[in-house]
Amino acid sequence: MFLKKxxxxxxxxxxxxxxxxxxxxxxxxxxxxxxxSDFPAIHAVAGAAEANCxxxxxxxxxxxxxxxxxxxNAALTPNPAEYTSVIVANSTLTQLMNDGLVRPLNDLVExxxxxxxxxxxxxxxxxxxxxxxxxxxxxxxxxxxLLEKAGVAEVPSTYAEMIDAAKSIRDAGIMEYPVVMNMKTxxxxxxxxxxxxxxxxxxxxxxxxxxxxxxxxxxxxALETLKGLVEYAHPDHLTQxxxxxxxxxxxxQAALGIMWGSRGxxxxxxxxxxxxxxxNTVLTAAPSVEEGGVPGATLWWDGxxxxxxxxxxxxxxxxxxxxxxxxxxxxxxNNDDAVWLLDGFTPGAAAEGVSATAKAGAKPYPMIxxxxxxxxxxxxxxxxxxxxxxxxxxxxxxxxxxxITAAKEAGFLQ
Amino acid sequence: xxxxxxxxxxxxxxxAMILFIALPIVSVFVQSLFVAHEQVLVVSxxxxxxxxxxxxxxxxxxxxxxxxxxxxxxxNGLGTYFNRxxxxxxxxxEAWASSDSLGAFWSQIYNLPFYNALIFTLTYTxxxxxxxxxxxxxxxxxxxxxxxxxxxxxxxxxxxxFLVTPLVGSLILFWMVDGDGVIGATxxxxxxxxxxxxxxxxxxxxxxxxxxxxxxxxxxxxxxFYAGLQTVPDDTLEAAQIDGASKWQTMxxxxxxxxxxxxxxxxxxxxxxxxxxxxxxxSFSAEAHARSLSWVIFNxxxxxxxxxxxxxxxxxLLTIIIVIFLMMPVLVRTWRDFTRKSH
Numbered sequence: 001m002f003l004k005k006x007x008x009x010x011x012x013x014x015x016x017x018x019x020x021x022x023x024x025x026x027x028x029x030x031x032x033x034x035x036x037s038d039f040p041a042i043h044a045v046a047g048a049a050e051a052n053c054x055x056x057x058x059x060x061x062x063x064x065x066x067x068x069x070x071x072x073n074a075a076l077t078p079n080p081a082e083y084t085s086v087i088v089a090n091s092t093l094t095q096l097m098n099d100g101l102v103r104p105l106n107d108l109v110e111x112x113x114x115x116x117x118x119x120x121x122x123x124x125x126x127x128x129x130x131x132x133x134x135x136x137x138x139x140x141x142x143x144x145x146l147l148e149k150a151g152v153a154e155v156p157s158t159y160a161e162m163i164d165a166a167k168s169i170r171d172a173g174i175m176e177y178p179v180v181m182n183m184k185t186x187x188x189x190x191x192x193x194x195x196x197x198x199x200x201x202x203x204x205x206x207x208x209x210x211x212x213x214x215x216x217x218x219x220x221x222a223l224e225t226l227k228g229l230v231e232y233a234h235p236d237h238l239t240q241x242x243x244x245x246x247x248x249x250x251x252x253q254a255a256l257g258i259m260w261g262s263r264g265x266x267x268x269x270x271x272x273x274x275x276x277x278x279x280n281t282v283l284t285a286a287p288s289v290e291e292g293g294v295p296g297a298t299l300w301w302d303g304x305x306x307x308x309x310x311x312x313x314x315x316x317x318x319x320x321x322x323x324x325x326x327x328x329x330x331x332x333x334n335n336d337d338a339v340w341l342l343d344g345f346t347p348g349a350a351a352e353g354v355s356a357t358a359k360a361g362a363k364p365y366p367m368i369x370x371x372x373x374x375x376x377x378x379x380x381x382x383x384x385x386x387x388x389x390x391x392x393x394x395x396x397x398x399x400x401x402x403x404i405t406a407a408k409e410a411g412f413l414q
Numbered sequence: 415x416x417x418x419x420x421x422x423x424x425x426x427x428x429x430a431m432i433l434f435i436a437l438p439i440v441s442v443f444v445q446s447l448f449v450a451h452e453q454v455l456v457v458s459x460x461x462x463x464x465x466x467x468x469x470x471x472x473x474x475x476x477x478x479x480x481x482x483x484x485x486x487x488x489x490n491g492l493g494t495y496f497n498r499x500x501x502x503x504x505x506x507x508e509a510w511a512s513s514d515s516l517g518a519f520w521s522q523i524y525n526l527p528f529y530n531a532l533i534f535t536l537t538y539t540x541x542x543x544x545x546x547x548x549x550x551x552x553x554x555x556x557x558x559x560x561x562x563x564x565x566x567x568x569x570x571x572x573x574x575x576f577l578v579t580p581l582v583g584s585l586i587l588f589w590m591v592d593g594d595g596v597i598g599a600t601x602x603x604x605x606x607x608x609x610x611x612x613x614x615x616x617x618x619x620x621x622x623x624x625x626x627x628x629x630x631x632x633x634x635x636x637x638x639f640y641a642g643l644q645t646v647p648d649d650t651l652e653a654a655q656i657d658g659a660s661k662w663q664t665m666x667x668x669x670x671x672x673x674x675x676x677x678x679x680x681x682x683x684x685x686x687x688x689x690x691x692x693x694x695x696x697s698f699s700a701e702a703h704a705r706s707l708s709w710v711i712f713n714x715x716x717x718x719x720x721x722x723x724x725x726x727x728x729x730x731l732l733t734i735i736i737v738i739f740l741m742m743p744v745l746v747r748t749w750r751d752f753t754r755k756s757h
Contacts, residue, residue: 097471098453100478209470387703411450
């Protein structure tokens with residue numbers, strides 16, 4: 001591990017040396033201030049931008065915090081804004097756009113975006129609002145040794161197969177609770193519902209409106225699927241999110257998991273687990289309802305935006321700096337940190353699950369202004385069903401009622 | 415003290431209280447009367463790494479215009495107070511009409527977010543407050559009767575739970591009650607049930623939160639009562655002894671009446687503290703089984719992307735009203751004592 005880090009650092013230092021004068025950093029003497037989440041891939045991009053363009057800027061600051069989503073609207077509202085750029089994901093972009101805090105990037109893309117492939121430009125009605133650089137999604141993690149031991153020949157590809165495999169593992173006496181999923185009450189359980197709901201072909205809203213439509217046959221089917229799975233998950237599953245499920249996996253206390261792709265690399269590396277577990281962990285597409293159906297996953301991208309309330313020169317310098325980071329060298333130096341959507345990426349074992357899920361036709365997480373309210377309602381109201389206190393129909397009716405109340409207050413419904 | 419002197423004396427405190435307590439409450443109340451403007455939605459095409467899809471987005475210009483005309487939003491009166499997330503008047507009426515038994519009606523009420531949180535918050539308050547009062551007094555009397563050399567160390571140890579930050583304290587306890595933790599594993603062993611989990615059952619989660627609450631606030635009442643015990647006059651105690659009162663009788667008829675003003679004070683503080691129970695719910699990840707009024711406010715402001723200020727404001731004010739309501743008996747008692755003494 002130490003060697004790997006050393007070579008990565010070496011490659012990075014080399015990149016800093018060569019790219020510093022090669023990059024087009026736009027207007028000089030500007031202030032560049034970036035707000036971003038706190039994980040390695042984001043550090044890589046923002047770090048490369050700093051290495052390329054900090055020398056020509058009057059100021060270059062980066063704030064990496066897990067609370068980025070909570071503070072970004074407040075930070076971008078004043079004029080001038082606290083940050084010139086926020087690195088966002090699908091769901092958080094709408095949160096900024098709802099308040100008009102990020103600017104269209106069409107002219108900047110024309111000037112500095114020659115290297116950016118067309119499909120990475122996030123556009124809404126022709127306005128480019130963000131530039132994506134990496135992808136993420138949930139998918140299936142399996143322990144092939146335990147599946148074999150339980151007599152399951154193939155890695156499950158549908159929910160029914162997954163439940164059968166879990167049953168075989170339990171019946172064989174290998175593990176009482178072979179399944180792990182991020183079911184923590186709140187955002188996580190809402191997202192787990194979304195996965196199954198997408199797989200069942202559900203639509204969150206009546207097309208073109210903010211009227212909810214989760215209390216539908218697809219919604220009930222999605223809840224039944226979840227119930228079938230958590231039957232084989234630890235009774236504490238309503239308190240488990242990514243850190244807990246990763247911990248269970250690395251401790252060898254799980255055989256089938258639906259977890260984030262970004263957890264692939266930390267699980268497969270040689271820290272926190274044994275060779276027996278890591279060498280037998282396989283990453284495949286998220287399960288679907290029927291063979292070859294839509295996988296139960298939401299595709300996510302991470303990308304950068306430029307604030308509205310900053311001067312045009314600052315916006316230009318910030319865009320140029322971040323665009324300069326999206327190059328082959330940066331990707332190659334940080335290959336395993338993310339599923340990069342950029343040139344130079346060689347998908348490793350840790351990226352296989354996300355690639356397979358995307359290839360199988362998973363849908364992106366909906367970029368709709370009111371989705372945050374729906375997600376919150378799902379996160380708050382589904383626990384009663386999963387605890388067994390309520391029917392699926394009642395839980396979904398509660399979700400819709402809670403959503404409608406919130407959406408009326410936020411002005412999405414009258 | 416003359417009224418005029420008193421006025422100048424109290425002025426700094428009074429102005430700070432108006433500025434930092436009264437005005438914010440008024441502001442929260444005003445905000446709770448308004449809801450956001452209509453979001454003008456337009457259907458557009460959104461493209462990205464995973465292809466193009468038709469989607470809706472907010473028409474910023476139209477929405478901005480509405481916001482400029484009325485920055486507070488649309489006036490909604492007390493509408494937010496009566497909607498499903500709060501007092502849910504319409505839903506209760508419907509539940510009353512549609513349910514055929516009191517149990518069914520009750521379960522429908524329990525399903526409403528505000529009442530669900532209220533029931534847990536009140537249960538927590540009404541169990542933790544008396545338990546902390548009685549136990550705190552018992553420990554104070556116990557420590558007071560210890561030999562001199564042991565007093566210092568035992569006071570220090572008794573104060574420890576209070577020194578631990580609530581978030582950290584409850585997080586440590588959360589790991590201990592895990593199936594792999596020292597408490598959780600012991601309980602599983604005692605009951606010989608490997609699937610027993612404190613985190614998976616509503617009743618056990620409530621008990622866990624209440625025990626944590628008692629553990630954490632006990633030092634406050636202990637130290638207050640301990641200080642009070644130092645002021646019990648020896649003459650009265652001796653007189654009681656000469657009259658032949660047992661230790662228990664002295665305690666009930668002499669010590670406790672002497673401490674009554676302190677009991678009122680501690681009760682007031684505990685009610686206010688316990689009614690805003692919040693950190694343990696987050697640390698214990700107990701949201702599936704127990705939600706408090708403060709948790710509801712937190713969730714409205716933080717989790718939905720668009721902060722729901724009116725909702726959070728309404729819940730805050732309802733909480734304040736409940737606090738005042740609960741403290742009324744103690745306040746009335748204090749007021750009576752005050753007027754009786756001043757005549």
